[in-house]
Amino acid sequence: MKILITGGAGFVGSSLAISLKSSYPDYQIFALDNLKRRGSELNIARLKQAGIDFVHGDIRSKEDFDALPAVDAVIEASAEPSVLAGLDGTPDYLINTNLFGTVNCLNYALKHKASFIFLSTSRVYPIKTIETLNFEEAETRFVLSDDQPVPGVSSRGIAETFPLDGARSLYGTTKLASELIIQEYNEFYGLKTVINRCGVITGPWQMGKVDQGVMVLWIAKHYFEQSLAYIGYGGTGKQTRDMLHIADLYRLVDWQLHNLDQVNGEILNAGGGVDSSASLQELTTICQEVTGKTIPIRQVTENRAADIRLYITDNTKVTQMTGWKPELGIREIVTDITQWLDENRAALEPILK
Template sequence: PETAVLYASTNKVYGGMEDVGVVEQETRYAYADYPCGISESAALDFHSPYGCSKGTGDQYMLDYARIYGLRTLVFRQSCIYGRRQFGVEDQGWVAHFVIAAVMGRPISIYGDGKQVRDLLHVSDLIRAYELGIANIDRLKGQAFNVGGGVDNTLSIWQEFGPLLAELAGHEIPVQRGDWRPGDQRVFIADTRKAAAELGWQPHINPSTGICDLYEWVAGNRDLFM
């Protein structure tokens, strides 16, 4: 078959990662021993129904390439955000927070808000897909972490909150809740494999990307009424 199949997997296939050491800093958690982030060699631990559903597809893609020679790639994606994302609390949290701030809706923070994620702008994700398709015959049957990496991280509220307040011109009120089961204190993707094999790296940093997203939401309030 000539068709290329690129599967949108997730960092949730690595599970809650409770065994990975983290250190608490003033505004964020950080890995104790992984300065480049978590690589594709990390053990899979689906840990949740969502992780299980994505992880099952992830493994099917790798096995179909290995057994039947299908032209598949797996992208284990971090937090994707950008214009035209209609984020909700459980999916697309960056856009959800921005939409809530613009529309004056409540935001719930579970845990202490120091949880760290690497963020990837959708335009950078699209470039990764284009490169994956262009190199499918050389790279088929492999999994790649596709995320913002160590240079594009943000704690979900201790650092994101002040950035959002600056854009809005006022403090953003939040409701606090308990930690959710399986919530990783830190997830930062090690994207060195994608850099080496695809020649890919993110171009848009979180400050620039979130500012652009905020401007789009503010200019399109009618879409969120």
């Protein structure tokens, strides 16, 4: 099999590429990336060492696709992933990458009759609707109730039938617009596709920032003994997310690559679920235990733009269709990332500290 992974030097793309090459040494894998995100350059040596063909290119450029060979499958893992991107009034890079770039990827896949796996986001679900959900305030976290004002949500989390009316951030909008176009290519061009609405993905080699990659950011701040803040929702750190280890996402993508007919045309939520979720307060406790370090954490009561109180993925549909479910919990994730920081401290300190 020949596979193109866009965003191939990013955290998700490089991790998937290296895992695939490890599992299937005979596969030829191309990793396409424009290296815009700081830290992605560290992955070039890792890709080369794994036997993956790195291609310096940009999905915004149709000409860069013309130079690529034919492949059997495209994994679209490229994106400007920040929820705050474009909110400063200049959304051009965001839209050109996350929407028009996806169209270039689709046309390339169509040209070669390649199957198409799209990594979308839970951010397609509207912010205001999520913020009006019924919840309970437990001792260390916010918890979703079963009794809800809208369909597609329960104590298990948010499902694919959750209403899509409303604003969701420019990032979420570009990903949802891409989803709609992918469905058209599937229906009218016969392109085999699957869309994965991923929750928070994390793991080693993620270059965490405050607006994207919060799990690595939180652990790294403990590791390097710096300071953090609980921002919004009273400053209590009870806001809650589920976390998906990149190794768990890889198992799903691997299955889809080899069984795409069984999920062709589907949209699937894929996240850590309730069993792999934590509030910032709970994450802090685990970070203290794993790293052995306690750091100062400020309290900021005011909410940030585009933030949400809690998001948990309901994986019911994807589990029923594929048998997949996450295996790695929060403590395993924190331990794994801390070990990675230990092993690569010299290279990572200038980026993450």
